[in-house]
Amino acid sequence: MKRTQAARVRKALDYVKKRLKLDLEFVVEPGEVHEQLGLLDIQRSERGTEDRKVWLVTFDPELVSKQTLAALRRDAFHEVLHALTWPLFDEAEAAIRRVPDAGLRKELMDRSIDARENVVYELERKIGPLCFPSLPWVDP
Numbered sequence: 001m002k003r004t005q006a007a008r009v010r011k012a013l014d015y016v017k018k019r020l021k022l023d024l025e026f027v028v029e030p031g032e033v034h035e036q037l038g039l040l041d042i043q044r045s046e047r048g049t050e051d052r053k054v055w056l057v058t059f060d061p062e063l064v065s066k067q068t069l070a071a072l073r074r075d076a077f078h079e080v081l082h083a084l085t086w087p088l089f090d091e092a093e094a095a096i097r098r099v100p101d102a103g104l105r106k107e108l109m110d111r112s113i114d115a116r117e118n119v120v121y122e123l124e125r126k127i128g129p130l131c132f133p134s135l136p137w138v139d140p
Contacts, residue, residue, distance in 0.1 A: 002030045005061040009040065012069065012076035013057065019131065024053050024083055031058035039063045042079040044086075055083050074135045077128055081120045089116045 006028050013026045027045060030036075036058055045054040057079055064072065092112050099105040129137045 001065065002061045005059065005064040006030065008067075008069065008072060009057065009059050009064060009076070012072040013080070015073050016076045016080050016132075020080070022080065022084075024055060024080070026055050026057045028057050028059070030061050036060045039067065040075050040079050042082045052087065055079075068136075070135050073132065074124075074128065074137070077132060077135075078120060078124050081123050082116075085116070085119055085123070 009028045010026070013028070016022070017024060017026075031041060039060055041058045043056050043058075045051060045056050047054055067075070089112060093109065096105060096108045096112060099108060125137075128135065
């Protein structure tokens with residue numbers, strides 16, 4: 001099942017990459033049991049900032065198996081938006097780590113993480129239907 005669902009996730013990511021003409025690479029792996037935080041999750045590859053074009057996408061095989069390909073493509077688009085906006089938040093969070101006051105540093109980091117997700121959701125809602133008009137943009 002994991003192999004089949006990994007192929008579906010790769011296919012969804014490839015669709016988004018091709019449609020947006022992106023030169024990003026995604027390594028797709030099943031998430032660890034009890035550590036996967038949802039359907040798909042993206043993070044930097046083991047290469048870190050040395051290779052900003054490679055990303056690790058983990059997935060929950062059980063949740064992915066319940067998704068249509070169209071819904072999976074929408075979720076892949078969301079994760080690709082994270083990859084595209086990540087450098088901006090890297091810079092902001094690097095500056096935040098230099099704040100000497102621990103309480104203020106924590107508050108700013110929490111706000112940055114919250115802003116990261118809100119920016120991605122807003123981009124998804126605004127440009128997703130323009131880039132991918134055939135995908136399901138209205139949740140049931």
